[in-house]
Amino acid sequence: xxxxxxxxxxxxxxxxxxxxxxxxxxxxxxxxxxxxxxxxxxxxxxxxxxxxxxxxxxxxxxxxxxxxxxxxxxxxxxxxxxxxxxxxxxxxxxxxxxxxxxxxxxxxxxxxxxxxxxxxxxxxxxxxxxxxxxxxxxxxxxxxxxxxxxxxxxxxxxxxxxxxxxxxxxxxxxxxxxxxxxxxxxxxxxxxxxxxxxxxxxxxxxxxxxxxxxxxx
Amino acid sequence: xxxxxxxxxxxxxxxxxxxxxxxxxxxxxxxxxxxxxxxxxxxxxxxxxxxxxxxxxxxxxxxxxxxxxxxxxxxxxxxxxxxxxxxxxxxxxxxxxxxxxxxxxxxxxxxxxxxxxxxxxxxxxxxxxxxxxxxxxxxxxxxxxxxxxxxxxxxxxxxxxxxxxxxxxxxxxxxxxxxxxxxxxxxxxxxxxxxxxxxxxxxxxxxxxxxxxxxxxxxxxxxxxxxxxxxxxxxxxxxxxxxxxxxxxxxxxxxxxxxxxxxxxxxxxxxxxxxxxx
Numbered sequence: 001x002x003x004x005x006x007x008x009x010x011x012x013x014x015x016x017x018x019x020x021x022x023x024x025x026x027x028x029x030x031x032x033x034x035x036x037x038x039x040x041x042x043x044x045x046x047x048x049x050x051x052x053x054x055x056x057x058x059x060x061x062x063x064x065x066x067x068x069x070x071x072x073x074x075x076x077x078x079x080x081x082x083x084x085x086x087x088x089x090x091x092x093x094x095x096x097x098x099x100x101x102x103x104x105x106x107x108x109x110x111x112x113x114x115x116x117x118x119x120x121x122x123x124x125x126x127x128x129x130x131x132x133x134x135x136x137x138x139x140x141x142x143x144x145x146x147x148x149x150x151x152x153x154x155x156x157x158x159x160x161x162x163x164x165x166x167x168x169x170x171x172x173x174x175x176x177x178x179x180x181x182x183x184x185x186x187x188x189x190x191x192x193x194x195x196x197x198x199x200x201x202x203x204x205x206x207x208x209x210x211x212x213x214x215x216x217x
Numbered sequence: 218x219x220x221x222x223x224x225x226x227x228x229x230x231x232x233x234x235x236x237x238x239x240x241x242x243x244x245x246x247x248x249x250x251x252x253x254x255x256x257x258x259x260x261x262x263x264x265x266x267x268x269x270x271x272x273x274x275x276x277x278x279x280x281x282x283x284x285x286x287x288x289x290x291x292x293x294x295x296x297x298x299x300x301x302x303x304x305x306x307x308x309x310x311x312x313x314x315x316x317x318x319x320x321x322x323x324x325x326x327x328x329x330x331x332x333x334x335x336x337x338x339x340x341x342x343x344x345x346x347x348x349x350x351x352x353x354x355x356x357x358x359x360x361x362x363x364x365x366x367x368x369x370x371x372x373x374x375x376x377x378x379x380x381x382x383x384x385x386x387x388x389x390x391x392x393x394x395x396x397x398x399x400x401x402x403x404x405x406x407x408x409x410x411x412x413x414x415x416x417x418x419x420x421x422x423x424x425x426x427x428x429x430x431x432x433x434x435x436x437x438x439x440x441x442x443x444x445x446x447x448x449x450x451x452x453x454x455x456x457x458x459x460x461x462x463x464x465x466x467x468x469x470x471x472x473x474x475x476x477x478x479x480x481x482x483x484x485x486x487x488x489x490x491x492x493x494x495x
Binding site: 040044098125126128130132138139140141142143144145146149151153169173174188189190192193194195196197198200 | 374375376393394395396397412414415416417418419420421426432447458459460461462463
């Protein structure tokens with residue numbers, strides 16, 4: 001059926017078709033969603049292309065001790081063993097057995113002076129900060145153990161100044177021995193944005209610290 | 218999310234192309250559904266008493282049904298093919314993304330937090346694109362039911378329920394401490410999203426021994442692993458979390474909580490695509 005369409009001849013008629021309500025709603029919602037996602041993509045891209053300056057931190061390990069501990073399962077009659085600390089539980093949350101009853105745990109105290117405020121820009125939701133012991137052993141060429149961590153949610157709390165802070169997580173190797181190992185303690189951060197790409201980095205690290213011989217009781 | 222955006226653009230594109238079809242060959246279906254405004258369609262025609270009023274919504278629906286009846290077999294087949302093509306292209310993009318990121322499910326939704334032995338578990342679910350769930354974003358405003366799910370999760374305040382996480386797993390890159398990983402414990406279905414806190418790379422085999430922990434948990438994940446399992450390895454890890462988009466996964470969560478809704482939406486969507494023709 002050929003219908004003459006007079007849009008060209010009529011001065012008031014600028015569109016060639018009319019759209020019903022459903023079509024309009026569809027077009028509007030499709031456009032709104034396109035705009036929303038373009039905006040989110042732009043935010044993600046911008047904060048990826050223009051990252052905030054990297055912060056620096058001074059980490060100094062002031063004390064590093066190693067204790068050989070013997071796990072006692074009965075509370076009331078702990079057997080005394082020569083040169084061993086008898087403990088009824090593992091250090092901190094690390095209560096699972098490494099396959100042995102006698103394990104060497106390292107204990108440390110560290111000074112921290114870090115200003116992480118530059119990490120907080122317009123697209124920062126939270127910053128996860130952790131102190132990581134990094135070392136090499138004969139059987140394992142790369143080892144990383146988190147010994148302390150914190151979550152910073154706003155700029156006001158982003159300056160970390162600690163003196164003699166202790167490790168909150170157990171420092172234990174897979175071999176459960178620290179003899180002859182040298183570790184490097186570094187402060188690492190992981191930034192979660194409101195929208196976009198996660199970013200991580202190294203703020204600073206201590207000098208290499210050799211583990212001492214296990215203390216005798 | 219990529220394929221979702223793609224889908225939106227595709228629908229725009231189809232709409233765009235079709236709305237600019239030459240209007241001279243108006244016949245059958247189109248002639249029946251076109252709203253006829255006298256001054257618009259027939260500018261030389263002066264409205265007079267007794268001219269039919271502009272059609273109502275009901276009349277529009279009736280027109281659509283009438284139009285659908287007028288479709289011939291070839292046109293119906295075309296519509297079905299159209300629908301299949303949208304689904305197939307979404308699936309193709311999804312699989313391509315999977316190949317590019319080297320992760321079996323490159324986009325996951327933070328689904329539910331489960332309390333187990335005083336440990337909060339963050340579980341993730343692969344986004345199921347093949348069912349075209351994402352298209353239903355048009356139909357449900359996803360933000361209305363947010364208050365309903367206000368659990369304390371193990372990765373809070375970084376991730377909450379309904380957040381969308383983008384994963385990848387480059388073969389050249391090893392896992393580091395501080396990375397947030399999605400991993401599957403053998404014998405269990407639901408992946409977990411937690412942070413790596415201990416890592417030992419074995420010299421001989423190059424195998425990575427990983428220990429994970431939720432940021433908001435007091436203890437590490439050894440209580441969540443299988444009996445006697447001390448570490449997880451790279452082959453348990455689905456992917457590292459690289460990107461983050463809040464709230465968008467709520468649609469998937471709604472679908473998961475109310476399966477009937479899924480069928481209603483999918484049925485409605487299928488019907489819509491079949492019947493609707495611009």
